Amino acid sequence: MRNLKVLMAYKGTAYHGFQRQDNAITVQEVVEKCVSKVLNHNVVINGCSRTDTGVHANNYCFSVLTDSIIPPRNFIRGVNGHLPADISILECDEAAPEFHARFSCIGKEYEYRIHNSESKNPFETDLSYHYRRPFDADLVRYAAKKFIGTHNFASFCSNYNEKQDTVRTIYDFSVEINGDSVKMLVKGNGFLYNMIRIMVGTLLAVNEGNIKADDLESIMKAKNRQLAGRTAAAHGLYLNRIFY
Amino acid sequence: MRNLKVLMAYKGTAYHGFQRQDNAITVQEVVEKCVSKVLNHNVVINGCSRTDTGVHANNYCFSVLTDSIIPPRNFIRGVNGHLPADISILECDEAAPEFHARFSCIGKEYEYRIHNSESKNPFETDLSYHYRRPFDADLVRYAAKKFIGTHNFASFCSNYNEKQDTVRTIYDFSVEINGDSVKMLVKGNGFLYNMIRIMVGTLLAVNEGNIKADDLESIMKAKNRQLAGRTAAAHGLYLNRIFY
Numbered sequence: 001m002r003n004l005k006v007l008m009a010y011k012g013t014a015y016h017g018f019q020r021q022d023n024a025i026t027v028q029e030v031v032e033k034c035v036s037k038v039l040n041h042n043v044v045i046n047g048c049s050r051t052d053t054g055v056h057a058n059n060y061c062f063s064v065l066t067d068s069i070i071p072p073r074n075f076i077r078g079v080n081g082h083l084p085a086d087i088s089i090l091e092c093d094e095a096a097p098e099f100h101a102r103f104s105c106i107g108k109e110y111e112y113r114i115h116n117s118e119s120k121n122p123f124e125t126d127l128s129y130h131y132r133r134p135f136d137a138d139l140v141r142y143a144a145k146k147f148i149g150t151h152n153f154a155s156f157c158s159n160y161n162e163k164q165d166t167v168r169t170i171y172d173f174s175v176e177i178n179g180d181s182v183k184m185l186v187k188g189n190g191f192l193y194n195m196i197r198i199m200v201g202t203l204l205a206v207n208e209g210n211i212k213a214d215d216l217e218s219i220m221k222a223k224n225r226q227l228a229g230r231t232a233a234a235h236g237l238y239l240n241r242i243f244y
Numbered sequence: 245m246r247n248l249k250v251l252m253a254y255k256g257t258a259y260h261g262f263q264r265q266d267n268a269i270t271v272q273e274v275v276e277k278c279v280s281k282v283l284n285h286n287v288v289i290n291g292c293s294r295t296d297t298g299v300h301a302n303n304y305c306f307s308v309l310t311d312s313i314i315p316p317r318n319f320i321r322g323v324n325g326h327l328p329a330d331i332s333i334l335e336c337d338e339a340a341p342e343f344h345a346r347f348s349c350i351g352k353e354y355e356y357r358i359h360n361s362e363s364k365n366p367f368e369t370d371l372s373y374h375y376r377r378p379f380d381a382d383l384v385r386y387a388a389k390k391f392i393g394t395h396n397f398a399s400f401c402s403n404y405n406e407k408q409d410t411v412r413t414i415y416d417f418s419v420e421i422n423g424d425s426v427k428m429l430v431k432g433n434g435f436l437y438n439m440i441r442i443m444v445g446t447l448l449a450v451n452e453g454n455i456k457a458d459d460l461e462s463i464m465k466a467k468n469r470q471l472a473g474r475t476a477a478a479h480g481l482y483l484n485r486i487f488y
Contacts, residue, residue, distance in 0.1 A: 011366045056367070076363065085369040119320065122255045123300070125329040127367060 004064050004075065005095035006045075011086040012056045013126040013235065019050045027051075027087060031062070034082035038075060039068045048101040048242050049108065052194070054126070054234035058111065059090070061242045063101040099244075107171065107189050107243035110196045113236050114182035121180075128181070129236035136207055137177050143206040143213035144173040144184070147199055154223035156199055157192035158231065166192055166223070173199075185240065194231050202229030248308050248319065249339035250289075255330040256300045257370040257479065263294045271295075271331060275306070278326035282319060283312045292345040292486050293352065296438070298370070298478035302355065303334070305486045307345040343488075351415070351433050351487035354440045357480050358426035365424075372425070373480035380451055381421050387450040387457035388417040388428070391443055398467035400443055401436035402475065410436060410467070417443075429484065438475050446473030 008031070016024035020032075028047060036042050045062040070078070072092035079089045098104075113128035115121045116135045121128065147170045154166040172187040184203075186196055202219075205211040211219070211229055219227045252275070260268035264276075272291060280286050289306040314322070316336035323333045342348075357372035359365045360379045365372065391414045398410040416431040428447075430440055446463075449455040455463070455473055463471045 009363075009366050011369075080363055085364065086366045088363045088366045090363050119253075119324055119332045119334050120329070122253050122330045122332045123371060125255075 001065050001067060001097070003095045003097050003099055004066060004072070005093050005099060005101070006062050006064065006075075006089060007091040008057070008060050008062070008087060008089045010057050010060065010088070011127070012051060012054050014086055016053045017051050017055065018047050018057075018060070027060075030084065030087060031079075034079050035064060037082055038078035039064075039066045039070065041066070041068070046101045048105050049239060051239060052197075052234050052237075055237045055239070056127070056235075057239040059241050060239055061101045061105075061244075063095060063099055101242075104244050105242055107187065108191065108239065109185060109187040109241040109243075110191070111238040111240040112184040112186070112196065112200045112232065113238065114184075115180060116182050117180040126235045129233045131182075131204070133208060135177075135182060137175060137182075139213065140203050140207050141175045143203055143216060144175055146213065146216040147173050147186075151220045152223060153192055153195055153220065155219050155225055155228045156195045156202070157225065158194035158198070160192075160223070160225060164192075168192065168195070187241075197232045197234065197237060198225075198228050198230075200232040200236070204232065205229035245309050245311060245341070247339045247341050247343055248310060248316070249337050249343060249345070250306050250308065250319075250333060251335040252301070252304050252306070252331060252333045254301050254304065254332070255371070256295060256298050258330055260297045261295050261299065262291050262301075262304070271304075274328065274331060275323075278323050279308060281326055282322035283308075283310050283314065285310070285312070290345045292349050293483060295483060296441075296478050296481075299481045299483070300371070300479075301483040303485050304483055305345045305349075305488075307339060307343055345486075348488050349486055351431065352435065352483065353429060353431040353485040353487075354435070355482040355484040356428040356430070356440065356444045356476065357482065358428075359424060360426050361424040370479045373477045375426075375448070377452060379421075379426060381419060381426075383457065384447050384451050385419045387447055387460060388419055390457065390460040391417050391430075395464045396467060397436055397439055397464065399463050399469055399472045400439045400446070401469065402438035402442070404436075404467070404469060408436075412436065412439070431485075441476045441478065441481060442469075442472050442474075444476035444480070448476065449473035 015027045018027045020028040045064045048061040075092045076089045114131045115128040120130045150169040154160045170188040174185045176183045259271045262271045264272040289308045292305040319336045320333045358375045359372040364374045394413040398404045414432040418429045420427045
């Protein structure tokens with residue numbers, strides 16, 4: 001049995017996230033249909049992560065078991081030939097039998113894109129968050145650094161319950177500005193439900209003067225979602241890299 | 245009477261070009277409707293250029309006459325409040341009475357975007373031309389230089405007739421590569437119908453070995469559309485800058 005490790009990119013706008021659901025179209029369902037056609041048998045793919053409705057992926061990894069002898073190059077071409085315009089297979093490699101896209105993952109990087117301008121960008125509808133207010137990059141960078149390290153992120157989680165382990169480690173949180181485009185890159189060992197979007201919404205609250213950067217540590221300690229900022233819009237978020 | 249000079253960006257996918265037509269939706273029609281609402285009188289806007297169906301604009305200039313005393317900043321906000329997601333007003337300034345977006349123009353720059361990869365880019369559907377073959381940047385750059393200068397571009401025009409003045413001056417033709425993204429920038433004093441797209445299609449034919457770079461001068465001299473390459477797809481083309 002071969003274990004194929006596959007990398008793909010998708011625009012999430014049309015999908016109710018990655019994971020298969022009844023009564024809603026998901027990336028998993030569409031990809032499984034196309035992969036099944038190419039491999040000539042029904043497959044279940046193992047995705048590296050759930051993603052929310054409207055969230056995108058620059059690099060999303062899934063693994064799939066098959067007895068097919070199709071070469072990886074032909075797999076890429078074949079599946080891409082069936083996929084719609086908003087999903088694209090980028091790479092395919094043979095993986096060790098024990099590799100699993102989700103359980104083997106040791107870290108992830110997310111990107112959050114903001115178009116910071118009075119006028120919207122007509123080429124980035126659904127692809128970046130349009131934010132009109134002045135953006136204080138130095139202040140936001142200073143605040144973002146507070147998240148780096150190992151903390152309890154219960155205040156930055158949408159469905160927190162006390163039984164859940166909400167300790168995570170953030171390795172890096174950078175804020176890059178290029179003209180009116182702002183890109184935040186967050187690298188960590190794992191993320192809670194809506195954690196990146198709540199961290200971004202909190203940084204925007206800091207930018208707007210509604211939360212103080214120096215209060216972020218006490219907000220983390222309080223384990224209270226109410227103290228953090230809003231959940232930033234899904235359509236600015238991209239799963240950017242998966243580390244194994 | 246004030247003469248407003250307005251800069252906008254649009255994604256051309258949903259429109260039959262800029263210029264108003266019967267029985268087809270155009271950028272001009274949509275913008276005129278929104279501007280008329282904000283200025284409180286019916287307007288005809290003077291665009292800097294026609295663009296083809298599916299062609300985009302990073303910067304498109306139009307001028308409009310009005311007796312309204314609306315401040316430029318409010319004009320921008322007001323019109324943007326009415327426009328659909330794929331058109332955005334970027335700037336508005338008072339212009340001299342004799343300014344006309346089309347007749348005052350002394351030059352234009354177009355951009356042509358190519359996604360050069362085996363796999364398509366799911367975020368650039370309709371926004372770049374997907375080109376799978378290996379791209380020889382040095383060869384294409386060498387060939388592109390042949391277009392620079394004052395030449396008769398009749399071979400690079402879709403609707404050539406002998407009465408038309410087909411002499412144009414190209415100031416610059418650059419080819420930038422960034423990962424799998426190729427960007428061509430063409431600056432000139434004016435362009436014939438489909439001229440950029442035929443020049444790009446011809447450069448791709450050079451890349452593919454079907455036209456020799458050193459034959460481009462004789463192809464220009466021949467004034468024969470059949471000798472040039474194909475017309476590259478509209479959706480990779482952007483009106484990038486207008487010079488006054």
